[in-house]
Amino acid sequence: MADNIKVMIVDDSALVRQVVAQALTSAPGIEVIGTASDPLFALQKMKAQWPDVLVIDIEMPRMDGISFLKKIMAERPTPVVVCSSLAEKGAQASFEALGAGAVSIITKPKLGLKSFLEDSSNDIVQAVRSAARANMQALRSTSSPPLNRPKLSADVMLSASGNRALERTTDQVVAIGTSTGGTQALEAVLTKLPATALGIVIVQHMPEKFTAMFAERLHNLCQIEVREAKHGDRVIPGRALIAPGGRHMMLKRNGAQYVVDVTDGPLVNRHKPSVDVLFRSVAKFAGANALGIIMTGMGDDGARGLKEMREAGAKTIAQDEASCVVFGMPKEAIKLGAAEQILPLEQIPAAIVSYGRGL
Numbered sequence: 001m002a003d004n005i006k007v008m009i010v011d012d013s014a015l016v017r018q019v020v021a022q023a024l025t026s027a028p029g030i031e032v033i034g035t036a037s038d039p040l041f042a043l044q045k046m047k048a049q050w051p052d053v054l055v056i057d058i059e060m061p062r063m064d065g066i067s068f069l070k071k072i073m074a075e076r077p078t079p080v081v082v083c084s085s086l087a088e089k090g091a092q093a094s095f096e097a098l099g100a101g102a103v104s105i106i107t108k109p110k111l112g113l114k115s116f117l118e119d120s121s122n123d124i125v126q127a128v129r130s131a132a133r134a135n136m137q138a139l140r141s142t143s144s145p146p147l148n149r150p151k152l153s154a155d156v157m158l159s160a161s162g163n164r165a166l167e168r169t170t171d172q173v174v175a176i177g178t179s180t181g182g183t184q185a186l187e188a189v190l191t192k193l194p195a196t197a198l199g200i201v202i203v204q205h206m207p208e209k210f211t212a213m214f215a216e217r218l219h220n221l222c223q224i225e226v227r228e229a230k231h232g233d234r235v236i237p238g239r240a241l242i243a244p245g246g247r248h249m250m251l252k253r254n255g256a257q258y259v260v261d262v263t264d265g266p267l268v269n270r271h272k273p274s275v276d277v278l279f280r281s282v283a284k285f286a287g288a289n290a291l292g293i294i295m296t297g298m299g300d301d302g303a304r305g306l307k308e309m310r311e312a313g314a315k316t317i318a319q320d321e322a323s324c325v326v327f328g329m330p331k332e333a334i335k336l337g338a339a340e341q342i343l344p345l346e347q348i349p350a351a352i353v354s355y356g357r358g359l
Contacts, residue, residue, distance in 0.1 A: 004031040005132040008051040010042040010068070011035075012060045015114060016083065020055060023121035030128060037061070039068035053131045054080045055124075058097060066096050073101040079131035083108055083124075095213045098183045098206075103131040103325065107207050130180055130298040134325045138181070138296075138345075171258055173235055173251060173290045174198050174352055175282045175309070177275030179205040179297025181325025185345055186295075187218060190240060192349035195223040198291075198356045199235035201243075201251055201260060201282070203273045205297065208246035215242045231262040243273035250281035258286065269301035275329070279305025288313030291355045293348060294339070296324040300332035307338035315355055316340045317348065 007024055009017050009032065017035040024030045033049050036042035038060045054072065058065035065082065072078050082097045083106045098105065104127050108116055117124070174197075178185055182204045190200075206214060211228050218226040218240075227233075229241035229249055235258040243249035243262070250261045261281075268274035275294070279302055282290050292309040294302045296319055310316045318330040318339035323346070333339050343351060 004029055005128060006031050006033045006049070006052045007055060007128055008033055008042060008046065008053075009035045009055045010037075010039060010060070010065075011055075011057040011083065012037050013057070013113075016057065016108075016117065019114060019117040019121075020083065020124060023117070023124050024055075024128060026121075027125040030125065039063040039065070039071075042068075050076065051078065053128050054078055055083055055128065056080060058082060058084045066100060069097055069100045069102060077101070077136040079103045079134040079136060081106060081124075081127045081131050095210050095217075098210070098214070099187075099217065101184070103127075103134045104180055105207055105210070126298075130326060130328075133298075134181065135322075135327070136325075138323050138325050171235060171237065171256075171289075172198050172356065173258055173282060173286045174200045174293065174355070175251070175278055175286075175290060176200060176202045176293045176295065177279060177297075177302035177305070177329070178203075178295035179271075179275075179299065179301065179326070179329060181296035183214060184325070185319070187221065188345055189295075189348050189352070190218055190222050190224065190226060193222065193224055193352060195238050196356075197224050197238060197352060199237055199258065200224075200240035200352075201229070201235055201249065201278060202240060203243045203249060203275045203278045203302075205271050205273075205275075205301070206245050208244070211242050211245045218242075229260050229262050231260070233260050233262075234258065235260060243278065246272055248273050248277045250277060251285050252281065253285045269299065271301050275302030276305040278302075279309050283308040283312040283314065286312075286314070290314040291352065292316045293319075293352075294330050294333045295319040295345070295348075296326055297329035298326045299328050302329050303332035303336050303338055306333045307336045310338055310340060317351055318342050319348065320344050 021032045034045045040062050056065050080102045082102045215228040226240045248265050252261045292306050318333045321327040323344045
């Protein structure tokens with residue numbers, strides 16, 4: 001059917017190609033138009049029929065997956081789902097794929113691969129469907145590397161303005177939640193912030209082991225400090241804390257200070273970390289001292305939490321549809337009346353700075 005999502009699978013493992021193809025062809029509305037054992041074979045087949053979505057491995061013969069991904073994004077941007085091992089070397093390569101424009105990552109183990117892929121067939125189908133809805137124009141516009149500006153030391157960071165009533169002397173907090181397309185969106189926002197920006201807490205849906213590398217990459221690009229959150233870390237001006245993959249992160253108060261509680265727990269909205277968990281904690285412990293921002297991502301995680309933040313007196317922002325890779329989470333937040341403002345991605349950094357100045 002003309003409306004089917006056309007998928008090509010590129011993996012040097014015949015087993016992966018077979019199992020993933022079976023999972024996708026059994027799902028309504030998806031058509032596997034071809035498979036290839038390496039990117040060069042794939043490119044030959046793609047000349048005849050270009051796929052709507054690519055599912056690729058990272059380590060492949062003749063051309064590695066990262067180079068293939070960069071070539072595709074440079075010549076004809078196409079949604080890509082990476083299916084990669086979590087081995088240390090593979091994890092770094094998979095993270096590089098996110099930075100190069102991959103829409104999402106499906107992690108696969110080295111052992112028990114067939115049973116893992118069969119058990120994860122629904123996740124693979126959902127990842128492909130999400131990728132097919134990706135706004136590649138928005139993805140492309142946010143994937144250009146920013147200028148590497150010099151980092152200022154902690155000595156020059158300013159605290160929050162002190163001319164406030166006693167109940168408002170505690171630090172203000174910015175809470176951001178995002179998912180598909182969020183790696184590029186967060187980079188576009190955080191690299192524009194000055195070293196004196198408000199303390200930021202972030203949930204980006206990302207597998208375990210990727211968040212530390214993601215935070216390190218952003219730290220090297222930004223004027224603010226960016227790091228993977230650890231239990232008890234303070235939320236202070238000039239610092240952004242990213243929830244670690246596989247753990248929830250909540251904001252708590254310790255006297256007049258804000259700290260983060262990093263803890264295990266069940267999946268919430270099928271995610272850990274969950275944006276709703278973070279936003280609810282911000283609503284409870286920061287209230288009107290917070291700014292909540294929900295950005296590109298599939299599903300509705302964070303929509304209800306953002307509404308709770310607004311009801312608690314926080315300022316709230318949703319990213320607009322045109323600049324989202326996937327207009328899912330912001331759309332649901334807007335439908336709930338959770339967003340006080342709807343802004344394009346390029347205006348969000350200025351909104352954060354303005355909020356910090358009390359504007």
